[in-house]
Amino acid sequence: MNYPISDRIKNMSESATLAMAAKARELKSQGIDIISLSLGEPDFKTPKHIQEAAKKAIDSEKYFAYPPVSGYQDLREAIANKLEKENGIPSSPDQIVVSNGAKQSIANLMLSLLNPGDEVIVFAPFWVSYTELVKLAGATPVYVTGTLENDFKPTAEQLKDAITDNTKAVLYSSPCNPTGSVFSKEELEKLAMVLRQYDNIVVMSDEIYEHINFGNEGHVSMASLPGMAERTITINGFSKGFAMTGWRVGYISAPLPIAKAATKIQGQITSGNSSIAQRAALAAITEDLKPTMDMTKTYHKRRDMMLDLLKEMPGVVTNVPKGAFYIFPDISNFFGKSDGETKVKNADELAIYILKKANVSVVTGTAFGAPNCIRISYAASDDELKEAMARLKKVLAELK
Structure with missing residues (x-):
């Protein structure tokens, strides 16, 4: 054959x-x-109280049907509330899309936003799947590389130099996989000063390691900075901070047109995330963080x-x-x-x-x-x- x-x-x-x-x-x-x-x-x-929430959901026999494509309403409300209170990101439930892990969230975004000929600026070093998902959408990754001497973090000057008429998005993670580097508020603000000059470029901020942060400043989200909420997609999930890799729950908070586009493509590929995993995720995000x-x-x-x-x-x-x-x-x-x-x-x-x-x-x-x-x-x-x-x-x- x-x-x-x-x-x-x-x-x-x-x-x-x-x-x-x-x-x-x-x-x-x-x-x-x-x-x-x-x-x-x-x-x-996975912490016990999260496991118990899943068991309770099974025993209730309420969660055996197809869930909504973008996630249960109460989970999306809880995520939006968390982003508002903890991250300073203005968000509403209809801007949240829950997916089968943050990897699917990123794939949804690439297929929703990119066309052949488009460019995505990827901060390097980068997580291995970023560039392959950009290519899958027919677009071209453009690398902006940080040096070890600068803690592997690209500068605003490097970002500005990489932007072309074909640039549609900028993608990075903080805390970063693979380097463990964390962008400070000051560093993010310098990047934002460049990005606010462009109304046709969105930022994809991967914050899956948000809770695993050793700095005194704590985690800072790009979307919390002035003028950045309307041009930033925040990517997060439960795998790392809650030890829930096998549960496969990730999410985005995005401007409404992008959230609708991601929901549309997810509806054709996988539909909604596991109903039981979502009940576990609700407990993770609303209960004890100890x-x-x-x-x-x-x-x-x-x-x-x-x-x-x-x-x-x-x-x-x-x-x-x-x-x-x-x-x-x-x-x-x-x-x-x-x-x-x-x-x-x-x-x-x-x-x-x-x-x-x-x-x-x-x-x-x-x-x-x-x-x-x-x-x-x-x-x-x-x-x-x-x-x-x-x-x-x-x-x-x-x-x-």
Whole structure:
């Protein structure tokens, strides 16, 4: 058979994080002791009160039918209220679209907003799916790259220089996956000063790591700044801050025409998000945040521990991430070096070398638009992290 696979699929890259996780699982299935630091998945269980809300919803037998495409009214009201009170974003329930994870939210936006020939400015380093979803919509990603010296954050000047007549959107995350960098209010305001000059460019602000923030200033949303609510789409969800990756609940808050467009395309592709997961999400967003805050404190301690351990490895250079649960070190000092058997040429080869020699899975920075780096997730136990870093230190020291 000559199966007719579409060009859009042939041209789409596989998710590097999922690919590395699959390799790690394959080695584990062979009995190899792999420590996986490749996936962006909390190692905590979903808090009990959220689990109980889902059980209660099942027992009530009220939530077995198709839910509204954009989400239950009470959940959208709760999200709009949260955005207003916690983030300073003016929002109403009809501006909220609940989806099957923030990834679907982003895909909905790309297919709703973009045409072939359009450009999307993507702040790099970037989450691996951003650029593939831009391409899926027939548009072109334009990269604006932050340097390690600037905490991987692009500047307003870089943004201004990248804007063309074809620019339709700007996409970034804060706290950032993969770097852990967090834009301050001052930095966002400088970006906003550029963007307010254009009435045909929307901002897509991915804030999925909002609660995992270690800075004193706390999280700042682009849409809370003067003149930015009408040109900003806020993307968020429950996977990271509430340890609900498997529940698959994400959402956007967008200007009404965009929210309607996203609802229209979601209605044709998946319809509404799981009814039971939505009841769990309602409990997450309206009830006790202490479990979330406790998780963040643990991540903060792990970050400090990881930075201390990485400092013991000559040749590894890193920033100090202010959020999320990743460290994104520059490992280019090891390019061209060999352990006598294997010569490492780039970050892709180094990630494979670490997997095979140290039995630790990390992700190449190439997939995130940073070919000199690797991404290390510290969403793992202290013991696993210590052992993984001990193994990493040993195999890197063998590269001469």
